[in-house]
Amino acid sequence: MSRLEIDVLEANAAFYRAFADHDAKAMEALWSEAAPVACVHPGWDVIEGRDEVLRSWRAILASPSAPAIRCRQAAARVLGDVAYVLCREDLPGAHLAATNVFVRERGTWRMVHHQATPIAPGQEQPARRPAGPVN
Amino acid sequence: MSRLEIDVLEANAAFYRAFADHDAKAMEALWSEAAPVACVHPGWDVIEGRDEVLRSWRAILASPSAPAIRCRQAAARVLGDVAYVLCREDLPGAHLAATNVFVRERGTWRMVHHQATPIAPGQEQPARRPAGPVN
Numbered sequence: 001m002s003r004l005e006i007d008v009l010e011a012n013a014a015f016y017r018a019f020a021d022h023d024a025k026a027m028e029a030l031w032s033e034a035a036p037v038a039c040v041h042p043g044w045d046v047i048e049g050r051d052e053v054l055r056s057w058r059a060i061l062a063s064p065s066a067p068a069i070r071c072r073q074a075a076a077r078v079l080g081d082v083a084y085v086l087c088r089e090d091l092p093g094a095h096l097a098a099t100n101v102f103v104r105e106r107g108t109w110r111m112v113h114h115q116a117t118p119i120a121p122g123q124e125q126p127a128r129r130p131a132g133p134v135n
Numbered sequence: 136m137s138r139l140e141i142d143v144l145e146a147n148a149a150f151y152r153a154f155a156d157h158d159a160k161a162m163e164a165l166w167s168e169a170a171p172v173a174c175v176h177p178g179w180d181v182i183e184g185r186d187e188v189l190r191s192w193r194a195i196l197a198s199p200s201a202p203a204i205r206c207r208q209a210a211a212r213v214l215g216d217v218a219y220v221l222c223r224e225d226l227p228g229a230h231l232a233a234t235n236v237f238v239r240e241r242g243t244w245r246m247v248h249h250q251a252t253p254i255a256p257g258q259e260q261p262a263r264r265p266a267g268p269v270n
Contacts, residue, residue, distance in 0.1 A: 036212055038221050040232045043255035046221050048210070075183070077171055077247070079238055082217035084248065086173050086181050097175045099234060099250050103214055112212070113219065115234050117252040120178035 004083070004104075008076040011109035012085040012100055016071040022061040028054055032110035035103050040115040042096060067091040071098075073127055083109065088119075095119045136211075139218070139239075143211040146244035147220040147235055151206040157196040163189055167245035170238050175250040177231060202226040206233075208262055218244065223254075230254045 011030070018026035031037050031050060039053045040046055041060070047053050060066055074087035081104040089096040101113035146165070153161035166172050166185060174188045175181055176195070182188050195201055209222035216239040224231040236248035 035214065038212075040221075040234065040252050042252060043258060044232070045254050045258055045260040046223070046232045048221070077173075079170065079217045079247075080215055082214045084236065086175075086183070086248075088181070097179070097181045097250070099175065099236075099248065101219060101234075101236070112214075113221075113234065115232070115250050115252060117175050117177060117250060119180050123178055123180055125180040 002078065004078045005076040008078060008083040008085060008102055008109050009074055011102055011111070012071070012074050012076070012087065015100060015111060015114070016069060019061070019069050022066055024058050024061045027057050027061065030111045032103055032105060032112045034105055035112045037112045039113065042116050042118050089116055095124050137213065139213045140211040143213060143218040143220060143237055143244050144209055146237055146246070147206070147209050147211070147222065150235060150246060150249070151204060154196070154204050157201055159193050159196045162192045162196065165246045167238055167240060167247045169240055170245070170247045172247045174248065177251050177253050224251055230259050
């Protein structure tokens with residue numbers, strides 16, 4: 001795994017930490033201030049613009065019913081100064097497939113887009129593990 | 136709108152043409168052969184790899200129950216040689232929010248990722264039209 005991929009995965013992990021910790025300030029710091037941002041929460045329409053996106057996050061994080069969330073199977077795709085992470089989100093009683101898009105700004109990966117799609121019950125695929133050496 | 140944005144929106148329109156026309160060959164030609172590709176169909180888990188992604192599209196396009204689809208409110212975000220399009224998908228009785236990611240390969244925008252998330256009934260926002268001149 002390249003240094004850039006590790007950095008992107010760290011930015012992705014920081015996003016899920018802010019989400020799980022209900023930390024609106026950390027969430028705000030993650031999102032790009034230079035590039036246009038957007039977000040698709042499950043069941044919502046597209047949200048465009050930093051103010052609107054951050055308002056949606058503050059509402060979600062402030063809600064006492066905000067679910068415990070855990071990210072797994074994160075895989076980064078680095079395309080120059082843009083990268084996206086594919087991962088699964090585990091919530092109590094629900095699994096989602098998520099895409100998180102980042103841009104590299106002065107060496108730091110900042111989020112520009114998040115989209116999560118609920119996975120229908122029974123459609124979840126088993127994790128693919130890299131094949132180990134044959135003994 | 137920049138030339139690059141227009142080109143990306145044309146690639147996005149070609150994707151929805153292939154989808155609506157059940158044209159598996161056109162769909163195949165749209166997807167990158169150089170970059171890793173992935174896809175999240177509504178309700179499905181993440182699909183990774185060109186063969187798997189194209190297999191899923193062939194199955195969808197071959198199905199007699201494949202829905203009539205129409206893309207609207209497409210907006211392109213160009214980030215160097217990467218771009219993504221946010222749009223809504225209208226299907227009979229359903230609306231989805233979609234993200235389509237493209238990379239520019241030898242001057243042509245090729246798809247690397249598609250994700251669609253169903254919008255819950257009543258959550259659809261009215262289209263934002265650019266404000267016209269004040270008369």
